[in-house]
Amino acid sequence: FAPTPDIAVPGFETVLPNDPRLSPGAGALVRTQNDPLLSSGLNGIRTITVPWTHSATATVSLWTEDQGEWEYFPHSLNRTITIDGQVVLDQHYTPDEWIDRVYRRGLWKEAMIDGDPWSVYGRDRGGLVTATVPVVDGKIVVELASDQPPNNGYIAAMVIAPGASTAAVDAVEAWRRQRYGERWPVLDTAVDPALARGVTLRVLPAGTPRSQHPFWRAGLPVETRQRAARGSLVSVDFLALANVDDLSANVSVSAPDGIASQVRWGKWTYMRRGVGENALAITSDVLEGDLSFLRIASGIPRRLNVTFTVPTDAPAGPLPVTLTLDIAGTEVSATAVVNVLPLTLPPITEPIGYYLNAPPYEAWFRPTPDQADREMACDYAALRNFGMTGISPDLVTPTPAQLPRYLQQTRLARDAGFRPPFLDYTSVKRLDAAVGTAAMAADIAAAETQLAAAGLPAPLWAITDEPADDPAGIAALQRVHDALKAQAPGAKRAGQLNNPSNRKLLGLFDTVLVNFGYGVSAAGFAELQGRDITPWLYNMLDYRGAAGFLFWRVGARGYLQWHARAFTADPRDPTDGRESEYAILPLSASRCQPVATVDARLIETADGMGDLQWLRWLEAQAATDPAAKALRDDLFAAIPADWQAYAQKPPDLFALRKRIMDFAAAKVEK
Incomplete structure (x- = not known):
């Protein structure tokens, strides 16, 4: 089932949206080319009618689950499938049941122990339903009923075989498994069990x-x-x-x-x-x-x-x-x-941490504000337990109706112990798209006023994210800047820049978040500060270095890494998105379990922040101790002053920290 004839799977007939066997005419969904059988499908279908005179009974197999994309994962609570009058699927979940049984399915399956990727999660994809039914009036009629568009009445593929034989569907699944293994080879090998x-x-x-x-x-x-x-x-x-x-x-x-x-x-x-x-x-x-x-x-x-x-x-x-x-x-x-x-060691005063969103299912099945805050407080505590000081928090868009909630969410992040300013990654672009530039600026001004009245920190308002170098986009960005400057002059504007061509836009920002694509260097950051622009790092490849030695060497004033929770579609499937999964807080049975589940890269960031604390301690000693100053200068020379040189010959950060600790140990033993 596909939107165009050019999407074809060997051995299958391609069924298009206007095929007379479908009622009503279907819509189409096209996903990443990950699994050839699931990369496209049709939705909005109520009935599929296929003439069948080959046998009195038939085995019908339906692949009924949309692969999903970006944050979207199909989340129908109520699904019924009937084939020639027989109900072959009758599924009804509460939101909590759906989260536990579908979103978290296979949570405890592991690589190697439970098999290859197909065994661990691949075979779960596609929503395969197989049933053997009597054929009625020389045709097979499939009736689909489900809620939660766009996955309502969705189907990706269908196989009909005479009698009770599952040979055809088994062959299709074997082919899918083979193709998946070819598309996504596993490059790591298991340890020799003889060891x-x-x-x-x-x-x-x-x-x-x-x-x-x-x-x-x-x-x-x-x-x-x-x-x-x-x-x-x-x-x-x-x-x-x-x-x-x-x-x-x-x-x-x-x-x-x-x-x-x-x-x-x-x-x-x-x-x-x-x-x-x-x-x-x-x-x-x-x-x-x-x-x-x-x-x-x-x-x-x-x-x-x-x-x-x-x-x-x-x-x-x-x-x-x-x-x-x-x-x-x-x-x-x-x-x-x-x-x-x-x-x-001295505390870290700069914001260093992660972007964070609530799980996607909170957008589909909305909790009460108190329920959402209880869960988010657990996420914040998990990050703070590893020393994170910065956050781009989960925030509603500060429309007049939602402004009280915006303040409540800001208070939650502040009370968790994160250091402001917090980056508001989405509000400006969402307001600009929803109500226009002038009304957006008025809403931001109102938010600034209300935050100040409540004694809460104003955020950095992101006005662009990795802008393209096109005249229309730049003109629109200039209009956003001008409107904020006129109506909310105190609002701090931020931009995430990942290309050298973005340099022409620097005058639009109070703070810029830059990564290796834009260029990260001590000279570049000094230039930014000379223009009264605060330089932050974001989305760096070396988590430890970016939070520690490199942060110190280039003179960064903040650092945010993507992302504490950015699952694409099925959170267990690393291959169903256009990019890798980013989840410093991985999928777990409970966000509020006594010991939070985390990704080891969170410890990398914490290690870097520890490096930064040791460097700050050493700098304080260097003010009065010539030996400390000599060591500080040696370390300064040992860290390349720009990312390109750093990446070509990464320094041994553990050894560099050890030099400081050796110095400290000798100093305290005197």
């Missing part, structure tokens, strides 16, 4: 990459040592490998009084990460906080992560943290010894 000898647990040395693919080394230690200042975040990875299965392994942490540790396990996940855009990797980067689903599979390593904050009153000296794992009755342990330095 599993007994039950083992190791601790990964500090400096091990946070993003991890399948690996095991027999020489990994059972104890490591590292340093940390008081009040610092410490995150330690452990790796277990066993030659037995355990579907309910038990884990515990032993630490001195005052240590509130959080334990997570790395869920093996297929991702478009580290292997380009046209292949899949296997990572353990989804760090799941719900330990009740922790399982050990023979021959497959299991990552475990322990994160805690060193108490501000911790005594100097060793602070041992031991992880113990019970696998099939055998206990194994490994220890990270943290040597606490008797000093406290």
